[in-house]
Amino acid sequence: QYVIMNGDTLEPLKIVSTRGMTVDTQEYHPEPRVAAIVASHEHPEFIINIKETGQVLLVNYRDIENMQVTTIDAARFLHDGGWDSTRRYFLTAANQSDAIAVIDSRERKRVALIDVDKIPHPGRGANFVHPKYGPVWTTSALGNDKITLIGTDPEKHPRNAWKVVQVLNGQGGGSLFVKTHPKSRNLWVDTPLNPDPAISQSVAVFDTAKLDAGYEVLPIAEWADLGEGPKRVVHPEYNKAGDEVWFSVWNRKDQNSAIVVVDDQTRSLKRVI
Template sequence: MPFGKQFAGTLIASLTLMGLAVAHASNDTSGNAGAPAMTAAEKEVAKKIYFERCAGCHGVLRKGATGKNLEPHWEKTQEDGNKLEGGTLSLGTKRLEKIITYGTEGGMVNYDDILTKEEINLMARYIQNPPDVPPEFSLKDMKDSWKLIVPVAERPKKQMNKVNLKNVFAITLRDAGKLALIDGDTHKVWKILDTGYAVHISRLSASGRYVYTVGRDGLTTIIDMWYAEPTTVATVRLGSDARSVDVSKFKGYEDKYLIGGTYWPPQYSIMDGETLEPIKIVSTRGQTIDGEYHPEPRVASIVASSEKPEWVVNVKETGQIMLVDYTDLKNLKTTTIESSKFLHDGGWDASKRYFMVAANASNQVAAVDTKEGKLAAIIDTAKIPHPGRGANLFHPEFGPVWATGHLGAAVVSLISTASDDPKNARFKQYNWKVVQELKMPGAGNLFVKTHPKSKHFWADAPMNPEREIAEGVYVFDKDNLSKDPVRLDVAKDSGLPETKAIRRAVQPEYNVAGDEVWISLWGGKADQSAIVVYDDKTLKLKQVITSPEIVTPTGKFNVFNTMHDVY
């Protein structure tokens, strides 16, 4: 894979931490009766691919969440008392090869344009062998990984550049292990920085000065945008697999702390917000909402509340939502709310009081009242909701609604969030219900987005296995949501040559003014990629941002919109 030397070293360190480095002393490392034999060298390659491509959805221990359980054998007792059995061994190598090659309707992409036939065969055999249990990661391990590159006292006292920081875009360059900062006013690449592998999200400090990133290899960085050129000022490793970070935002605690959640080990960590010095680690292992112990309850998403000095921490496998009070870290107070499984991503409603989070496996969305500190509702939706942060709009008939797309259904669901706000009293009858489903051309949506100043609502479908669907985005008219969406052919508009790999159009993101929408065109790891910019009013192509350094761009985060939860 075309990774730079620095990134390769980071990835190898992470794989070693996970227990993924394999000695070559034995030729046969299979440890399950009936499992296909694998050499040590084959297993080493397979573990690397699994970490990069599969663990996020299926789990390090392969127990599943957004993706299916991939243990060689599993069984569960159904409500009628009968036992249901399954596992990768029962499917066999040939069937598994077909699933990996062609994808599924549940949101798994086809891997025939990502992996070679030999790699697909390797993965089909690998997941029939038992998973390895990675090592834990302690506070000492975290402290040993911490690097304060530039102390706070030595950083600029004022902004040393003339860039409009509010309109900067932080863009993940997934397979390169880098982050691009692009000036939204000029559409010019400002700086590309090394980060952790496949940065999952970028979050902004309350001041808008710092960009915090977290990679899937657990590496967290702070980038200071007050320098003449953005500079990484501190790094720390949270564990071996991570997805989420956020700062403390409540008045008096702005940027005092940073919290980060990991997939492995299953825990969250609290750090100093300006230096990343580790302070505390809290395990999330425990009972699910069904009363069963789970060994790998991963931290799926974290957001900072504006109602109280709290973070909302969503624990995937247990279905528990934790409201973590950061006013006294020595005597940590946590409110635990039972919701639904398996929690994934979500965002705030328009009032910023209610946090809406998808429960993938249950086909539900949970609404948390952060003012009262309790569950407000659980809403049934179509198959496998995946909102990103979701989107807020005012519906002509149903009032304020929050939207989520779906990995497993060809619709976007609109959920009423009228709550108990007196100004929305006439819509209260619809509250916490799916009031409308917008028709999409196929399943596989990852992100929806709108803006208060826009008349449009945008949705992607990058996880759909059909090229025509995955390479486009779909734009709805907010004044007439029943009308079919306009399809924009992002791949064609990019002007880049067609490739064997599907060039997936992913994550619409508005600029600060709300008059442009930026789309990542996520090509193959060896293909030219681009950021395609549209005029939101006319839906016409405005700019294509590309260069040899723009490699597999995925998530994009506008500074102002991310700071203020504008979506």
């Protein structure tokens, strides 16, 4: 189920069931989960991923007593996703279907369902301008080492739009998040669920202007100097200025964890918190 709440008080205003039929086999699912929820920049709508049924719901909240819901068939096991650079198109991973669905939030329809390699996991994904293919959106994966770049500009680069234009090889599978920033040329890729500690405790970084040059590995967990523990490096996030990247270093609950701050320009350690 999903709940529409008062934005000021968080009072629940309407609870809506997500039970329904799967998009592929047309079987009834009694308890499909809600995954990503994002707010449309085009209409007064929430865009909601229903995981097990594979549907994307566009829920118009202007009048919840006469609520209008657009149901879009995508692919099963929808999870997380994010906007392209224009904030018109929502790209979301159906991770067990090995696909990326593209939703046009302005026209309220699916424009593409893109096949990718095993278990994509983009987080919100990462947008940058590729030197050859123009604007792209990026996802890494849980199931393999590939970082997939998808063209996102149907107006100026129509031949590349909603197609896989390049696949990079990272450190390994087990990635959860990729990140970049409009002011940066760095593309950061974590691998916290990789079984190799050397990979799960570090991060790969690509130069978006020289992608074929490969990646540099930064020893984030080593910089944190936490001693024993799994020390999984996860979820790079930029500060507002775009000159720092912050990483979480996760340990067990009975061990110390840390946040490691990296200078984006020099790729050097700035601070451990």
